[in-house]
Amino acid sequence: xxxxxxxxxxxxxxxxxxxxxxxxxxxxxxxxxxxxxxxxxxxxxxxxxxxxxxxxxxxxxxxxxx
Numbered sequence: 288x289x290x291x292x293x294x295x296x297x298x299x300x301x302x303x304x305x306x307x308x309x310x311x312x313x314x315x316x317x318x319x320x321x322x323x324x325x326x327x328x329x330x331x332x333x334x335x336x337x338x339x340x341x342x343x344x345x346x347x348x349x350x351x352x353x
Contacts, residue, residue, distance in 0.1 A: 301324070309317035332338035345351065 304324075305317055305321055308320040312320070329338065329340070333340050
């Protein structure tokens with residue numbers, strides 16, 4: 288599987304947002320921004336069907352999804 292061409296740009300943009308959050312809100316504010324971004328990504332991926340949360344939770348618990 289190859290990496291899409293937009294992936295490095297997305298990573299750079301995320302890094303820039305976190306750097307600005309660190310400057311504006313300090314370390315804990317930056318962590319909050321990162322945590323909320325992760326939650327937003329999880330919700331969006333789940334709603335779009337790109338991520339099956341039930342299978343991910345089952346795999347994390349050591350069970351088979353099915």
